[in-house]
Amino acid sequence: MSTELLAYPSSVDGACCAPLVRQPLAAAEATDLARTLKAIADPARLRLLSLVAAHENGEACVCDLTEPLGLSQPTVSHHLKVLVDAGLLTRDKRGVWAYFALVPGALDSLAAVLSTAGDTTARSSALTPSC
Amino acid sequence: MSTELLAYPSSVDGACCAPLVRQPLAAAEATDLARTLKAIADPARLRLLSLVAAHENGEACVCDLTEPLGLSQPTVSHHLKVLVDAGLLTRDKRGVWAYFALVPGALDSLAAVLSTAGDTTARSSALTPSC
DNA sequence: GGGTGACATCGACAGACGTCGATTGCCCGA
């Protein structure tokens, strides 16, 4: 389940780049895409992604994120779980602390699906070789 | 309200490209971005965008969209309204029919915000000159 | 071994969302 999002470029069977505006989306593909988009379509989760990415070493623990968000610890933990389940964040438990980091290329492949241009900005890593 | 999304690149005061992973998102910016993402974070609306884009001349009326979606006419009309309000679609009423078309550059600027790369694919049109 | 602190999970609640049938408004052709 943790690699859910990374399945997009390959599961869209051939339509690797910019599939949204090239041909009508099938119901199943739309459901999958919507599931990932719903994960980031929340102010708290967008700020979490932003905070984690901007944190030193590109990783942060819950204690770093609770205060700047102004939300309770269970709520932050819940949002982080949603992002991890969507394949956008990784959880690395080291001792008592849990460190979260962006999955390389996850946001880029999402951006590539939305982009109407033929090329893609998702050239960083973790993408299908056919791209 | 129809230009809601187009306000992003300029309203993110300076952080025109890829602002999400560069610095922590402010609460107001996150709310605005989430509002637009919620508009497309739905299977029916994703398919609507796809159907409109793939239709001939890049525009389609409600009667073209109801059947392939398998939803009632009021529901389709509701989803289209959400997309228009989010600045992703334009409504052009000609006679009895209402034709919907993609706003050029809207999806691209959204993709640019999500992209972790420094550059942007949103070069088609309707973007801020500072990009 | 017991205490402490960080994080996850649970249960509950209010609010938002997607969907539909019924209705209304409106343009066009007869």
Place this chain on the structure above:
DNA sequence: TCGGGCAATCGACGTCTGTCGATGTCACCC
């Protein structure tokens, strides 16, 4: 002028979602 048909709006319903306090779990330190 009137009827037919397309699309928007309304009201209602069930479901999903975000949030919290309380509780559970586990690793570290004394």
